[in-house]
Amino acid sequence: MTKDRGIAYKKAMIEQFLKKEFDRYFGRGGRISIRKRQRFMERVTSKISKKFGKDVMCLVDFTKRGFVTLISPPLSESTDKGKLTQSFTHPQVVYTTHCVDRFSERAQTTDNCIVALDVCLDEALLTYGIHPEHLVCSVGVFAFDVEAGRLILKTFISFEMLSDDQIQNFYGVDVLSVFSQDIISENVADSDIILSDEFPALMDGPKNQRGVTP
The missing domain is CATH 3.30.2310 (YaeB-like fold)
Known part of the structure; x- marks a missing residue:
């Protein structure tokens, strides 16, 4: 129960802080562009991490009447x-x-x-x-x-x-094989990590006029 009260109190404090920041940033009302929303989120997320901790999840959804939040301090x-x-x-x-x-x-x-x-x-x-x-x-x-x-x-x-x-x-074959294909380069020369069995293929690649592999 004590933990629940602590989380509820912290959540309420963050919600109040967000409302003040929202009023300060968009006090004049009107249409809120996507760019302004992004700037607002970057600003308040940084402030929340400094003021309330780096372990707070804070999601904001903008509406015609302002915004709604999902705030979850972790257990x-x-x-x-x-x-x-x-x-x-x-x-x-x-x-x-x-x-x-x-x-x-x-x-x-x-x-x-x-x-x-x-x-x-x-x-x-x-x-x-x-x-x-x-x-x-x-x-x-x-x-x-x-x-x-x-x-x-x-x-x-x-x-x-x-x-x-x-x-x-x-980062052997056993680990790289479970990673998403998005992080695996098709061109071995562009890779940060080159598997040992692929290295000879790179060394045998096209040579320049001096006969040196690029």
Whole structure:
């Protein structure tokens, strides 16, 4: 009950804040263009993350009379691992504060971190069981523990931080085969990752006038 009251209070505070920002931004009324809506959302999302936390989901739908909102502060609990924040879309998944902070920093995002984490996790969960205690997605690697039937995401390492050996280890054929085809380049020369069995094909590609492969 205490948690429910805390969430209800936080939700009410955010709703009041949004209403004030809406009145300030669109006080004169009139038609609200899509561009103005986008600017408003960018502005308030950033403000909400700074004022109320990076773990708040806030959706706004504009109407003729103003706007309606869906605001959902996440469920959280204090444990010996620190604060654990529950995923919005995966009931058995929780994020440590360390994971949220590292993802925010390394993915360079401060807005709706839990939503962004959930999007990455949708892809990463497909690699469960391939690497012990690690999940891999197209933008990086999660480290996790399993306790009491829950998946606890401990930290996030962005792709840019991985060494060549780590990339070779985490992004093998078994992992890449489960990723969406949208992230797989048709031209091997345009790829960030080249599988070892495809590398000779690149080296044997067309040569320039000096006989050097481009």
